[in-house]
Amino acid sequence: MKKISVRTSDGQEFELEENLAMESATIKTSLDAFSRDDIILLPNVNSWEMVKIIEFFTKVQELETKFGVKFMEKKEGRFLEAFQAEFDKDLSDDNLYCLLWTVDYLGIEVLLENLCHLMAERTKNKTVESCRNLFGVQHDYTPEEEAEIREDYSWAFEGPEIEE
Amino acid sequence: METSRSQVVELSYTLALGIPENILVEILSKLPVKSLLRFLCVSQEWHALTKSSYFIARHLVHHSSCSDQIRPCLLFLSSLAGNFEDDCKPRLGFSLLRDEEITFLGLPSLPNLTIKTAALKLVGSSNGLVFCHVIDTENWTSTTEEKHDIASRFRELLLVWNPATQQFRCLPEPKNNISLEQEEEATSVLFAFDCVHDHDISEYKLVRVFSHGSDDPTDHGKEVTTFEAQVFIRSTNSWRQVKDKLAFPSYKSCFESTATTLNGVLYWKVVQKSDECYVLSFSLHEEVFSIIQLPICIRYLNRDDYNWTTVPLYSWKDSPAIVVTDYSANGNPNIVFWVMSTNEESKSNTNESGTQMRTPTWVQQVRLKYSVLDGFGMIGRWKDQFLFTSKKTNEAAGATDDIEPEDLFLYDPRSDTKRKIVKHAVRIKFIQVENYVESLLPV
16 A cells, blocks of 8 residues: 655654545645655644544544444444544644644545534533634624623523533 | 644634634534524624524534434424423423433413413424414404404414524414305314425425315305315415315315325325215425325225324325224234325326316335234324334323323334333323424524
């Protein structure tokens, strides 16, 4: 199996198996344009993110062998649960946010779908303020406007599941 | 994992760029409605995004496909129990089964509604919208001053409600286009509802079908009964009379509680004076009536056949199915599902009044030994499985007001397996069921 070399923004080099590297639409485009022997430069990808992505690919292969299904082609519910359990552990909200951005840049669809799902799980019980912080959103409502929305849907702001 | 300096630098860079909209949509569309309503005040951009019909559609698609998996999300009309709050004040509403837990969804408070005498019927649910029909048996009369206020002068109230956003709307009453004499006789009223989202995800259509004596002034023997319909479309906010009518000869009675809407077509059972049975239909999209003939072996009503008059038409892969009881050679009863084939080859012709008369093929899809479901009450279907409650314990209730806890089962006729999905639902007696999905659709 041919190996593809990539170099991340902080100068680290990684080797990926060709079939896995091709899951990234961005890498695939680069490979089509240039020779396969060249190192592909990924200035928007950090090395820790690359580590995570390789971890993901390894996990997928493991699960494909275990369940006998091609996860890249189908979206399997069981995979989602197994994946989330692994990935959720060490990833802070901010790290998840960065990873999401990078995976979108690399165009790895299946991983993106799963990360969006993870992000949604983390977001759903957040307060408005922590949501703004997480996504880096500007607060552009006047206090009166915001108060009006809060009043219209006051029940949506209450509940034991909402994190402080 | 600690955030190193390079990661911090990268984070502020990424935050400054902002999250790509396609990803934001992907993430937000997986959130429950309650979170999305709260996040309306995150920013004006988020507000505009989550209120857009593009987003509402994506959110609905995601949540619909989730509920396609093994755990049903169902709305129940239940009697008594569950309608009481802790202080024992009765409330109208539905029970929601989701993730194998039951919660009570109370209807928004409607002015001048006497709950004790109000009857609630679940017309249907589609794309997160729930249609209810509330009849207040006490408030028959109204004074002239109150006439302008729809909600205060109702005998019946049509309500469209989105339980997730808690928005609701009382629909205006339809006007009957028939003579006063006919109006007094007008009995059977049926409702059906469907979303007609060819262009606009939030567009829906409600139809009201009713019957009355013949329009023909020479028909004193009331040989012919006419079925008519009116439709209400969200965007026009008004009722419109439907051109097509159905003149049904020798009509004896119709069984409103058997009506079912499938794929935008309303089906209901009728019987003639000669005890010959038919299924009538009204297509919401084409706005035409049809008379559907039944296979000979089930065409004639057996006076003792309780199934015909009360059991609703079920569905089998989106086709209407009739449940009958028949007997094997050894005298054992069986439950049989006759399913109508909806392929193009089914014959149809038009009778003298211009109504389409269809003679489709009916197929016996399922044949169960009655004993399999003995002691269970069938209340509806979910996908191709059937929902049952365990009736056995209720017989023990006797004369007391106590409602025995019921279990809810799913039965799959293809594999002959039963699965308990709710154990001991306390103080809930399930009557009617609809599939439900949470959505942001406006009412």
